[in-house]
Amino acid sequence: MLEILRNIVQEVNTAETLPAALEIIVQRVRDAMGTEVCTVYMHDPETNRFVFEATEGLNKSLVGKISMAAGEGLVGRVAEREEPLNLEVATAHRSFRLLEGIGEEPFSAFLGVPIIHRREVLGVLVVQQQEKRRFDESDEAFLVTMSAQLAGVIAHARVTGAVSGANSGAGAGGVPTKIAGIAGAPGIAIGRAVVVSPVADLYAVPQRRAQDRRAELRAFKLALRSVRKDIEQVAEKLGTQLNPEEHALFDVYLRILDDATIGTEVASRIKAGQWAQGALSEVMIQHIKHFERMEQSYLRERAVDVKDLGTRVLAYLQSTDTERQEFPEASILVGEELTASVLGEIPREKLVGIISVKGSGNSHVAILARAMGVPTVMGAVDLPYTRLEDQELIIDGYYGEVHMNPDAAIRRRFAGILADDQAISEELESLRDVACETTDGKRLPLWVNTGLMADVARSLDQGAEGVGLYRTEVPFLLRERFPSEEEQRQIYRSQLEAFAPLPVTMRTLDIGGDKALPYFPIEEENPFLGWRGIRVTLDHPEIFLVQVRAMLKASEGLDNLRIMLPMISNVAELDEAMEFIRRAYREVLEEGSVVKMPPVGVMVEVPAAVYQARALARKVDFLSVGSNDLTQYLLAVDRNNARVADLYHAYHPAVLQALQAVADAAHAEGKLVGICGELAGDPGAAVLLLAMGYDVLSMNATNLTRVKKAIRNLNMETARTALAQAMLLESSDEVHEHLAGVLAENGLQSFIHPRLD
The missing domain is CATH 3.30.450.40 (GAF domain)
Incomplete structure (x- = not known):
């Protein structure tokens, strides 16, 4: 069967x-x-x-x-x-x-x-x-x-x-279609797709018409000759090491490449107007599938050989394709698995949106997109991205949705939201230098989450009062080896200097889960419940000590460093980490550095830390809730999985109760409590967090003035009433509707983004 x-x-x-x-x-x-x-x-x-x-x-x-x-x-x-x-x-x-x-x-x-x-x-x-x-x-x-x-x-x-456009009556443009993904960066984008294909991947070549058929044909024949030459050289080199039967495989390879077989099929498609890479991809995939369907295992295995040959030819085609990419004025970058480096290939003024078939809200691209303020959808697994070149797309970064073939009505609705967003952004610029406080004078400091130097200027430009989360893993992710202590010191010094005298909270290395270092792979069946965060660095004190030493040295003369420990799930882990930090501090002093012991805090990200929040608070200077992971673990929902994305609700009553419990526990020990997850940047949620007693909200710079506007439009009595009513509700949808009403009643209708079906 x-x-x-x-x-x-x-x-x-x-x-x-x-x-x-x-x-x-x-x-x-x-x-x-x-x-x-x-x-x-x-x-x-x-x-x-x-x-x-x-x-x-x-x-x-x-x-x-x-x-x-x-x-x-x-x-x-x-x-x-x-x-x-x-x-x-x-x-x-x-x-x-x-x-x-x-x-x-x-x-x-x-x-x-x-x-x-x-x-x-x-x-x-x-x-x-x-x-x-x-x-x-x-x-x-x-x-x-x-x-x-x-x-x-x-x-x-x-x-x-x-x-x-097949099977539809909507004309050549096809029928209006919505693809669900994961919200990577908020906002609306309307533009033309620019498809980025990875190097030598037959299954990721976008469909594109040939600009010059003769040039494409020449490039294909040159690539064929190059691969043929490579195979002949390998065959000659291995001639004395293989028996005749094994050596005959190279003859099979050469016959597959013969102009009378696959080569002819590709050439005919090029002559019909397809570009060389697309023609090769279509023909090779067709032959690969043909072999894969064969009953005999020997013949099925030949599919691997065909794929290998096609990949080799494609690599040569890509290396000779020196045509400069032309970008539309409103470009939406689309690809199977985009990387941060790809963003550098497109002029920033032309980039309006990003869509990645794979990846999550924590991917490098998503982090950078939020820092740049570019609406982004990740994990759009059903998107036929290779067919989208130059097609009009609409990105709904608020709900993680992509609209293809939008009709006039859909286009008008999203154009209206986009225009409203732009008008609001211009209006909010005036709030950059004013205090974030309620109408009755309650101050609520707004900090930012950073990870790249690109975040710094944008954060300061938006009026950030500090850094609630500096993701130290980003410099590790962008390298091919562990950065040295001095390299880390220089990176951290840049961050600390940029924000001085404002506080900068540096989270110690948080890898594992969906953040794996290429040079330190962690392969687990269930990575989110496995070896990650503090568990990794406690098992590798040589990594932890070097990082803390680099942080301490970087803070010399600035004294605006705060250290935060990720994924703490019990008091014993905290005790061990604190001992390492004190050891690193002693070593730095012995080397002659003049630094102060910085405040140290714990990230509350797992349910166990919620229930032990008071015990943890006694031993540190502050607590900070990572609402993204906390929501994921409380609801048992992988927030990076598009299949269950609709079950991930940060407004879930259980999440709200956990947030209140953490705030109460911290204050019971006389310690400050903040939050540095995406929830902090939600204007509606910010009202609840204010009423819960959170001392600091840390968010992406893009959301900072929006939250400030929300807080400045109401008083504490309104916030407390909103919280009391929210805590009586039984579903996230009810909480969402309730908060939308609170925002509307306080002149903040522009912050309500209803899902458009």
Whole structure:
């Protein structure tokens, strides 16, 4: 069964359009189950009906012409109830409805299962048979499994069709489509896609038309000759080390590259107008999939050889492609896995947005994007990014969504939000140098989170009063080895000097989870519950001591350093870390540096630290809540996983109660408490945090004046009332709605960003 499933899914993956994918499904499923009919009905979001889209065994002339509503007929019942329906005599069921002309009168047995992707019913998969019988449990299990396997493939094919304009009545631009991802940096962006493909990845080459077909053809032939020469040289070099059978493999390689086979196919596509890299990618992937579908394992393994050859040719093509990239005035950078270095290739004035298929809100790109104020969506896994070159896209960085093929109405709505955001930003500039305090005089210092030197100027320009989180891992991530003590001292000194005399809170090295150093890999099955944060540095005191020494030396003469320890989950860890810090301090003094012992604090990021917050506060100078990780661990939701992104709610009542508990614990010990997660930069949440008693809010510079505006528009009584009411609510949606009302009542309607469907 697994082999049959795998083969069907592989074949469906080769389909270029949704209709082609559905045609493969009905053919292969009917054959695999030995039934007489297999049909797929697809949900049309515009009409909210299930359309007869593909069949083997019924009247194909009606494909695309008839449909049923949810709840209508057996198919509608399956879709409405979102569960299988297995009938011995379909006509005897009260929901049965005969579709005229479809030709299902002879068929008695009926088995239908819903096709569900991310809680959305995409369609219904049906098999039918003339014999009066219930399909057995193995048949039902097979069809349910097949439906689950195909759901993602169908979703991707549907989006791909929307991009190409196939299977839609919206014209060449395709149908309006929304792709869910993870919010990387807030804001709205409207622009043209610029697709960035990684080096020599056949599956990531964007579709693009050739500007000069002859030049593309010459480049391809030159790349072929170069690879052929490379293989001949390797074959000659290994001639005496391989037996004749093994050496014959190189002859196979050379034959694959022969102009009469793959070379001819690529050349013909180039002549038809495709650029060389795209033509090569399409042909090679087609051949790779052909080999992968073969039954004999020996032949299936040849797919690896074909892929290797294609990758070699592509690498040469990319190295000779010296054409300077032209960027539209409003460019949205799109790629499978963007890196911080890629951003340097595009002029900042032309970059309006970023979309990455992979990655998280903690990726280097997301961190840099927030510092630059560029709306960003990460983890857009369903995005057919290679097909998006020069297409108009809209980014909703508030909710982590990408809109493709936007119609006039969608474009107007987002253009309006963008214009409002720009107007608000201009208005908020006047708040840069004023105090963040309520109308009745309660001060609330606003600090910033930094990690790159690019953050410094922007932070100071926005009126930051200090740094609540300096991510020291960023310089480690951008290197190919551990930075030395002196290198670290210079980096930290730059940060401390830039903000002096304002305080700078430096978090000790926080790697692990989704932040792995290329030269210090951590491979774990469950990295977020594994070796990360303080656990790593306590196990490697040579790394921890060097870093703390560098921090202390960097603070000489400035005395604005604060040290913060990440991922503390028990008092013993804190005691051990404090002993290392005191040891580093003694060593620095012995070397002649004149420095003060800086304040040391703990990040509260795990539930255990919430319940031990008071015990931890006794031993340190301050507590700081990392609301991103704390929310993740409290709700058991990976905040970087697009599949469960809708379950990650920082307004969850459990999160609010934990935040209040930490604030109360810190104050009970007479210690300051701050927060440095994304929640601190939310104007609505800032109202609650103010009322909870948080002494400092630290956020991305982009949000600083927005939070300041919110705090300056209300008094403490209003904030406390808002908190008291929020604490009685039972869901994050209720809290969100409640805070939207509070903001609106206090003249802050412009900070409310409703999700646009």
